[in-house]
Each structure stands twice: as structure tokens, then as C-alpha cells.
Amino acid sequence: MENNQPKNVIESFDFKALGARMLKYWYLFVVSLLIGWVVSYYTVRYSVPVYKTYGKTLLKDEYSAWGEEYFIKGMELVSARNRLVNEVGIISSYNLMRAVLDELDFRVFYYDIGNIKTTELYKSSPFKVELDSNVVDQLRAAYYLKVEGQSTFSVANNEEFENKQNFPFNQWVDLNGIKIRITLTENYQQGRTEEKLLYFTINDLNSLAKVYQSSIGLETEPMESSILKFSLVGPTIDKEVDFINALMKxxxxxxxxxxxxxxxxxxxxxxxxxxxxxxxxxxxxxxxxxxxxxxxxxxxxxxxxxxxxxxxxxxxxxxxxxxxxxxxxxxxxxxxxxxxxxxxxxxxxxxxxxxxxxxxxxxxxxxxxxxxxxxxxxxxxxxxxxxxxxxxxxxxxxxxxxxxxxxxxxxxxxxxxxxxxxxxxxxxxxxxxxxxxxxxxxxxxxxxxxxxxxxxxxxxxxxxxxxxxxxxxxxxxPASKYTVSYAGINSSSVYTLNIGVALVIPFLIVLLLFLFNTKIMEKGDIESVTTIPIFATIGHTKTAGNLVLIDHPKSIVAESFRSLRTNINYITKQQQTFTILITSSISGEGKTFCSINLASAYAVSGKKTLIIGADLRRPKIFNDFNLKNSLGLSTYLIGKASLQEVIQETEQENLYLISSGPIPPNPSELIETDKMAEFFKEAQQLYDIIIIDTPPIGLVTDAMILTQYSDVNLYVVRQRYTNKSQLELINQLYVDKKVANVGIVVNDLKEQRIGYRYGYNYGYGYGYGYGYGYGGGAYYGDDEVRKKTFFNKFKK
Structure with a gap:
């Protein structure tokens, strides 16, 4: 027994459609990967390298002048055992750190400002800053400096050197209330130093001591031994080596x-x-x-x-x-x-x-x-x-x-x-x-x-x-260049992480768009809410007007309507005359476009075809043929005109039109009259094919009333336009068997996302196959030759 219920959402999840969506947005992945690679490159290239250095001391647990255990036991005149915990506390104390900083020349740090990366000039600065002894330890300041020559320099507190001050070398000067003297060192290189933007900071030694107090690493090696390992991580190898050695000493x-x-x-x-x-x-x-x-x-x-x-x-x-x-x-x-x-x-x-x-x-x-x-x-x-x-x-x-x-x-x-x-x-x-x-x-x-x-x-x-x-x-x-190891970022990890993120971000974007999309985009979107078969897909056209098959008979769109005609003929079992009703959920989905071109497809095949504009509320189909609307279906139904009077001949051979006529006050009531049945009885005797262009079934009941006169019912959905929820109405009618011989026509297909590749054979129990021939040059009109862009070349 055929299951007419829509598929479960999980069961109907179309992974192939998701994959196709990912492929469609391939450029997002390429751009994201490129950005990820660039970010990784510059992160690795311009990140400040960080190094870890260490030194080791051996704590003497018990000792004497003769290498024996101290015999002063009762009074313990000298400590008989240095307990490791106490020693670690002493070493990492603030006072010890502060005393070491007093021994070292860490009051001023020097830097070379590059375009992207700033490098510390430890023991390699071309100048030296001396502070007056009255300068408080808590003072913190930072200045940019340019060497103007061997005799003068300029300083400012901003990189743009606004409000800069000029001073001579080798003299005590007052810099914003700070008494300093700056001298050139042996690292000064005439001509080259002047081109550099330099920078120095005056450090608060108390705060700096706290920084080192929290940064110094102390550990035993191995556990429970008396070997104490001092370690420090920083960007400047020589500075960290000097600090550890000074601390141990x-x-x-x-x-x-x-x-x-x-x-x-x-x-x-x-x-x-x-x-x-x-x-x-x-x-x-x-x-x-x-x-x-x-x-x-x-x-x-x-x-x-x-x-x-x-x-x-x-x-x-x-x-x-x-x-x-x-x-x-x-x-x-x-x-x-x-x-x-x-x-x-x-x-x-x-x-x-x-x-x-x-x-x-x-x-x-x-x-x-x-x-x-x-x-x-x-x-x-x-x-x-x-x-x-x-x-x-x-x-x-x-x-x-x-x-x-x-x-x-x-x-x-x-x-x-x-x-x-x-x-x-x-x-x-x-x-x-x-x-x-x-x-x-x-x-x-x-x-x-x-x-x-x-x-x-x-x-x-x-x-x-x-x-x-x-x-x-x-x-x-002792700490030295031989005890230094790199402790900075791992380039492989950076590239792996950034490239991984670069892949995940576009994937999530496309996935979210896919999951939260409410429009008809894929074949699976239709199959998730209905089991009504898809009769045809109509491609997107940039041609103005609705007469595509007549004006551009070799276009892909024209060939799509020919394929639709073939499929309908298969369903009608080669009936000589039949009626086709075309409707949709809402306006704008292309009912009239499909009606005109399907009718044209039958007309050019030699079938005497009649298009009926059954949308009595919004007459418009006559405009496409440059015909009049003074007489039409409404005037026939109210008895003011005969069938022959409302029929208009178009410029296309075998194609005739009955427009909607003047808008009546009661369209639904007119369609339900016996006059409507009489109309179809007369028309079916005169024409091989009758195509009814109806109002949207989701808005008015006219289309449902007219289905009693049709042999085939086409429901038009438009890609990126029709909501999936709007298919629920026609699906319910289909499940309740209130509509027979119904099929879906997907209109305005901009790319092969519905699930049909060119030449793809598929069926819904009818045993028919499609071969659109997309991509063949014979199906393009001379004025519709597709321009091959750079990206089109890679779409095959």
C-alpha cells in the first residue's frame, strides 16, 4: 500500500543535498582557508618567541666542615637539615626577588619598535638611561626615543612624536619631572640607529619583583631529591639567564x-x-x-x-x-x-x-x-x-x-x-x-x-x-644558552588550529543556513513535507516577458516545458484531449508563466490549445499576448457573451486565449454555477488541450472548484520563494484524495539543487525518465549564450 504521509524530518534529512550546498559555497571554504593560512603565517612570523631557561642548585641537607653530620644536636646551633619547603618559600619570597633586582640593572628596559614586532634590546641598546638616585622605586614611565645624531635625541610619550622634546646626550635633564641622563653605548651605529624608532620603560621595581615572584618556577628533580631547579620563561634569553644566575648566587x-x-x-x-x-x-x-x-x-x-x-x-x-x-x-x-x-x-x-x-x-x-x-x-x-x-x-x-x-x-x-x-x-x-x-x-x-x-x-x-x-x-x-629551550607557540599547532577553525566556520554557516532555511531549496525540502511527485523543474531565465518558448525556442527553459509536456502525455495515457489545471500556494510563484509556456509547447506540437485565465480577481494573462480583456470568462459566465465571442486568437499558431474578463463582484459563485460546466463541455469539443491558469489555491477556493474539470493538476513551487509549510495544504488534499493526478513543478531553478542532474533519471512509480540535455549548445538561443566567467569554468 502506498504511503502518502510525508517522511519523518530525521529520516528525510538529505545529506546529499547538504553536500551539494557545501559544494555550492566552495568559495567560502577557499576564502576562509586562505584567511586561516594568512592569520597562521603572520601569527607564527610576528609572534614574539618565548624561551624557557633553567639552572640547578644542590641543597646540602646535612653537612659539617669534615663532611659529617653536624653533632650539635641538642641545641641545633646550625640547622641540621634544610627543609625543602622552607627553602622554596625563602627563594620565592618578595624580598629575595627585590634584592636580586637591586643587584641587576633592571630599572630600565629598552625596545626596538618594528613595523609589526617589537624586540627587547637587552644589553644591546644603542643608548643607556641613568636615573637620579632620588627617583622613587615606584615610578613607572614609558617614552619613545629617536637618535638625532651623536649629540642630541628626541623623546615623546607617543609613537607619533607629538609634543616631542629634544635633549643633548651625556647631560642630566628634566624629563617631565624625572631627572635622567642618556648616553650612547658601544651598540650605537651611526646612520642606522637614527633610522630606528626606539622605546624605553622605567620600571617599578616593587611591581617587577612581584612579577618575577609569580613567574619563577621552583621544582625538585627528581621528586624528593635535594636538587632544586630554577626555571623562568620569557622572550629574552640573556635576561632570563642573568636573572636565574643572579637569584641562585x-x-x-x-x-x-x-x-x-x-x-x-x-x-x-x-x-x-x-x-x-x-x-x-x-x-x-x-x-x-x-x-x-x-x-x-x-x-x-x-x-x-x-x-x-x-x-x-x-x-x-x-x-x-x-x-x-x-x-x-x-x-x-x-x-x-x-x-x-x-x-x-x-x-x-x-x-x-x-x-x-x-x-x-x-x-x-x-x-x-x-x-x-x-x-x-x-x-x-x-x-x-x-x-x-x-x-x-x-x-x-x-x-x-x-x-x-x-x-x-x-x-x-x-x-x-x-x-x-x-x-x-x-x-x-x-x-x-x-x-x-x-x-x-x-x-x-x-x-x-x-x-x-x-x-x-x-x-x-x-x-x-x-x-x-x-x-x-x-x-x-648554572643557567646558560645550553639550558634554554623554546617554549613559545608551536607553528604546526597554530596552522592546524587556524585551518581547522577556517573549515569549521563556513561549514557551520552553511549548515545553519541549511537547517534554518524555510524555503524550497532542495528536492529533500519537498519530500520532507509531501509525497506528491515532481513532474518537472523549470530553470531560471533572464529573458523579459513570459513567452519564453515562443521567443526563445532553443533555450533550456523551452526544453524544460517540452519535457513537462512529455511527462503529462505519459500520465494522460495518450488521451487526445484533456484539461490541465495550474495553481500554486501564493502569487509570484510562476503559475501564469508556466501556463503560457506549457500551452505554447502543446501549440507548437500541433495541438489546438486553449489557455483560460481563470483568475477572475486579478486578470493579467492577456497582457503577455497584447490582447484585450473587455470580454472574457466572467462575461461568458454571466451570459453577456458566447464562447466564440470570448475566444481570442494569439500570434502563435494553434494557441488561443480566453482572458478573465472584467472583475466580477462574486468570482467564486460564478465558477460554481452550471454555466461553468457548460463552458468546459463546449470548450473540450473545440480544443485538444485546455490549460487553466487559476488563482493560488492557498488564498482562494477557486482552484479547488475547478479541479472537477481537470485531468491533470500542476502545483507550481518556486525555488527560494515558496515556504515548505505552504506545501502542507496541497499535500493534505492529496492524502485525502480530494485532488487526483497532481504533480509538482519546480519553477525558477537557478542551479541544480533540487536533486536533478542533467540526464538524471528518476521516477515516482510512473516509469518515465527525464533527459533535459542541459549544457548542450543546441538548447541555447542565440541571445542567451551563457557567458563563461572565471568561476563558470570550474563548475563542471
Whole structure:
């Protein structure tokens, strides 16, 4: 059973039609690919190359002057292990970056402005900018410069050199409030340098330090090793190499300097503790001698009851806590002192202090180092120096608050230990008086003596550590041209990406146009909404007027109508006489054009043909034949004229016309009268072929009424004009079998997009084939010879 329902949208999606649409817009792909290639070429050609360079240091985890592990364990006078996390934090700190920038000449950057690409002139600039020492670090400025000769130059803050200023070389000048001096360097080339547009920037070193702080890469290689890899990515190889090497050098030297200061300050601190404990030891020793003399050197024994070991343990802990308390007190004293050299890092003196104070004091010592360096380079009144002092003040305040907190905790521990010792002393007081007193004095003497010997040992160890101070790291592999690798854009990836995008963009454009198109463009557009067969396709014509077959009998359009005539003859089973009704959805789709030329095709074949202008509302077909409309179908239907009176003969042999006639007030009612049936009965006796040009079926009902008199019904759709939704009406009539022998004629086909190639055979169950012969020179009129353009040559 024949399925008269339209196909599902997904099932009817015409991939061949989409492919044809893509081919039609081939030039979009070519242009897009060309643009993609050009963009890729210039991206690769003028992009600033970026390089990655690296250097390596070896962190010494445990070391001594003799290559052995440090034996200063209890007090850790020098750090026994550099923890990698802490070292990474120190290296990537802002202060370290800022100190390195102070060492390097990074205050001014120089550039050569090209037509497209700008190149940095690191150590190759033909001029050098010197800034007055009073210029603040936070200053940022940029200027364009032209060398006018060996004696003068001009600067401006824009590339067009508007409001430029001229200055001499080798002299201090005032440039917009900035005191600078510019001199020529050995890179100056007379004649060539003058032709260049140069550019220099004065950098804010604080901001630049933050940039490097976020840019520097630090990683271990391999994981969990003590090899630290410094890496940096940038466009200027020499500059990145210099920065990494300077950073590694400063880190190592600064670490060695700090270690030396730590050992020196530690010895000083231990000496002070020795001085105090020596006094206590002498006092206790004198007291013991006096006690012995006062008791006539009696044989005294130390009671060894159970309280003595407990007392010794508590007193040992008390002395250690007291030592820690003294250390914090000394730290506060040094912090408040104007002598910055007394500051030392706490986690190396063995009092159980680790990261928080270590980081804070390391930061403070780094600031002290910067302050010392700046005092030799800038005046005390400079803004940068004042800002540094403010930073030191804030850091000291934070550090003081942390130390005070530690002091309070240590003081609380001391008070608890005192209470415990007092309890034991009370227990010892229960012993005989002489024995008890001697036991107490002897216990204090031994404890002070042991602690004194302990401090002597640690001082000796600290002195040896100071004498054998070695860096905590060494350069394993300096940054150089051999450690540089390209890290910029990959040319292959750029070309692949851009060409891929260049293909996708036109594809998406064409696809969207294809998917959201509501007009009849392809064969699939018709088949998606109806199963009505396509009888013919009529090509586009540039000829003025509707009489194409008569005026241009050899044209493609004329041949299309001949093919339509052949197909209709096949459908009518070679009937000698029959009636053809031609309608459409809306006006402008070419009903009248098709009616005239199909009628002409039958007339030239020898068939006596009558065209009926059945559009009583808009009479116009008579104009194409230069005939009158005073009498016509309407006058016949109202009985004011006979059939012979309304028939007009055209200039084409065998072709006759009945125009619509004057517009009546009730066209539909006239067509439904018995007079209409009588009209067709008479006309069919006189003519072989009758062609009815009706109003659009989608607008009025006249065409539907007239289908009862027709043998073949042609529904005209126009490419790029008819909406697909407008086919739903005729399809429903076809499905409901209210219209028989209906076929679609595709009009105004501008290219082979409906799905029919020249010579393409197709059918809808009728068993007929088409052979238009498109492309043969015999089917072109002399005045319709197609001009071969550059693009036409490639369409075959």
C-alpha cells in the first residue's frame, strides 16, 4: 500500500543535498582557508618567541666542615637539615626577588619598535638611561626615543612624536619631572640607529619583583631529591639567564652570610649565659665550702631517698626552660636594639622553635640586608628607603607580638616547675637539718656545674661551626644558552588550529543556513513535507516577458516545458484531449508563466490549445499576448457573451486565449454555477488541450472548484520563494484524495539543487525518465549564450 504521509524530518534529512550546498559555497571554504593560512603565517612570523631557561642548585641537607653530620644536636646551633619547603618559600619570597633586582640593572628596559614586532634590546641598546638616585622605586614611565645624531635625541610619550622634546646626550635633564641622563653605548651605529624608532620603560621595581615572584618556577628533580631547579620563561634569553644566575648566587651568598651571623650571634648569646652561670656556680661553690667549715668538716652524706632523682629531673627541666626564657628575653632585647647585627634565627639554637619565628626573622634579616644595601645607593630621604623602613617596622611589630606570646607560655611553664620543686624541697626539709641543707647545696652545685660544662661544649661546637661555615647550597648547573629551550607557540599547532577553525566556520554557516532555511531549496525540502511527485523543474531565465518558448525556442527553459509536456502525455495515457489545471500556494510563484509556456509547447506540437485565465480577481494573462480583456470568462459566465465571442486568437499558431474578463463582484459563485460546466463541455469539443491558469489555491477556493474539470493538476513551487509549510495544504488534499493526478513543478531553478542532474533519471512509480540535455549548445538561443566567467569554468 502506498504511503502518502510525508517522511519523518530525521529520516528525510538529505545529506546529499547538504553536500551539494557545501559544494555550492566552495568559495567560502577557499576564502576562509586562505584567511586561516594568512592569520597562521603572520601569527607564527610576528609572534614574539618565548624561551624557557633553567639552572640547578644542590641543597646540602646535612653537612659539617669534615663532611659529617653536624653533632650539635641538642641545641641545633646550625640547622641540621634544610627543609625543602622552607627553602622554596625563602627563594620565592618578595624580598629575595627585590634584592636580586637591586643587584641587576633592571630599572630600565629598552625596545626596538618594528613595523609589526617589537624586540627587547637587552644589553644591546644603542643608548643607556641613568636615573637620579632620588627617583622613587615606584615610578613607572614609558617614552619613545629617536637618535638625532651623536649629540642630541628626541623623546615623546607617543609613537607619533607629538609634543616631542629634544635633549643633548651625556647631560642630566628634566624629563617631565624625572631627572635622567642618556648616553650612547658601544651598540650605537651611526646612520642606522637614527633610522630606528626606539622605546624605553622605567620600571617599578616593587611591581617587577612581584612579577618575577609569580613567574619563577621552583621544582625538585627528581621528586624528593635535594636538587632544586630554577626555571623562568620569557622572550629574552640573556635576561632570563642573568636573572636565574643572579637569584641562585644571591640565595647561596645570603644563606652563607646568614649562617655566619647566626653562629656569631649564637656564640655571643652562649657567652652571656656562661657568664651568668659562672657567677651562680662560684656562689654555690663558696656556699658549700662555708657550710663544710661551719660544721667542722664533718663527714656529710647525701641522702638518696626517692625525692632526689625526681628533684634532679625537675631542676634539669627548669634550667632548660629558664634557658629558653632567657633566649626569648634576649631576642626581644635584640629586636628593640638599634644594633641589627645581633639578630639571629631562633630555630638554630635548639629551643624547640620552628617555622613561624624562623620565617619572620628570616624576613626581617632580609629586610635588614636590603636596608644596608640601599643606604649605600640612595639617600635616607628617598621614598623607597622610607617605604622599606615602614616595612621593617611592621615586621618587627609582628615578630615582637609572637615572641611576647612565647614568653608568656614559657613563664607559665617556669611557674609550674617552681611549684613542683617547692613541694620536693618541703619533703627534703623533713630530713635532719645538716644533712638536708648539705644535700640541697650539693644538688644546686652539681646542676650548675653540669650546665656550665654543657654550655662550654656548645660554645666550642658553635665556634667550630662558625669557622667551618659553608653554603647551604651550591650551583649544580648554572643557567646558560645550553639550558634554554623554546617554549613559545608551536607553528604546526597554530596552522592546524587556524585551518581547522577556517573549515569549521563556513561549514557551520552553511549548515545553519541549511537547517534554518524555510524555503524550497532542495528536492529533500519537498519530500520532507509531501509525497506528491515532481513532474518537472523549470530553470531560471533572464529573458523579459513570459513567452519564453515562443521567443526563445532553443533555450533550456523551452526544453524544460517540452519535457513537462512529455511527462503529462505519459500520465494522460495518450488521451487526445484533456484539461490541465495550474495553481500554486501564493502569487509570484510562476503559475501564469508556466501556463503560457506549457500551452505554447502543446501549440507548437500541433495541438489546438486553449489557455483560460481563470483568475477572475486579478486578470493579467492577456497582457503577455497584447490582447484585450473587455470580454472574457466572467462575461461568458454571466451570459453577456458566447464562447466564440470570448475566444481570442494569439500570434502563435494553434494557441488561443480566453482572458478573465472584467472583475466580477462574486468570482467564486460564478465558477460554481452550471454555466461553468457548460463552458468546459463546449470548450473540450473545440480544443485538444485546455490549460487553466487559476488563482493560488492557498488564498482562494477557486482552484479547488475547478479541479472537477481537470485531468491533470500542476502545483507550481518556486525555488527560494515558496515556504515548505505552504506545501502542507496541497499535500493534505492529496492524502485525502480530494485532488487526483497532481504533480509538482519546480519553477525558477537557478542551479541544480533540487536533486536533478542533467540526464538524471528518476521516477515516482510512473516509469518515465527525464533527459533535459542541459549544457548542450543546441538548447541555447542565440541571445542567451551563457557567458563563461572565471568561476563558470570550474563548475563542471
Amino acid at each position: 644571591y640565595y647561596i651568598e645570603n644563606g652563607k652570610k646568614e649562617s655566619s651571623e647566626i653562629a656569631t650571634n649564637t656564640i655571643r648569646f652562649v657567652d652571656e649565659q656562661l657568664k651568668d652561670i659562672s657567677s651562680d656556680l662560684r656562689a654555690t661553690e663558696n656556699k658549700m665550702e662555708s657550710f663544710k667549715l661551719g660544721n667542722n668538716n664533718e663527714k656529710l652524706q647525701i641522702n638518696s631517698n626517692t625525692y632526689i632523682p625526681q628533684s634532679n629531673a625537675l631542676e634539669q627541666k627548669f634550667l632548660e626552660t629558664q634557658f629558653e626564657y632567657n633566649f626569648y628575653t634576649e631576642l626581644i632585647k635584640n629586636l628593640e636594639s638599634s644594633d641589627e647585627s645581633k639578630m639571629f634565627i631562633p630555630n638554630v639554637i635548639g629551643v624547640g622553635i620552628r617555622d613561624p619565628l624562623y620565617v619572620s626573622i628570616t624576613e626581617l634579616m632580609s629586610l635588614y640586608t636590603r636596608k644596608t644595601r640601599m643606604e649605600t645607593q640612595a639617600s635616607d630621604s628617598s621614598t623607597a628607603y622610607k617605604l622599606l623602613l615602614g616595612q621593617i617596622k611592621v615586621t618587627k611589630q609582628i615578630l615582637a607580638a609572637n615572641i611576647e606570646s612565647k614568653l608568656m607560655q614559657t613563664k607559665f611553664t617556669l611557674d609550674q616547675l617552681k611549684e613542683q620543686l617547692l613541694t620536693i624541697d618541703n619533703k627534703l626539709g623533713e630530713l635532719p637539718t645538716i644533712e638536708s641543707e648539705y644535700t640541697r647545696i650539693n644538688r644546686i652545685y652539681n646542676l650548675n656545674n653540669d650546665f656550665y660544662n654543657y654550655l662550654l661544649q656548645k660554645r666550642s661546637e658553635a665556634a667550630m661551626a662558625e669557622a667551618s661555615n659553608v653554603p647551604k647550597a651550591k650551583v649544580l648547573e
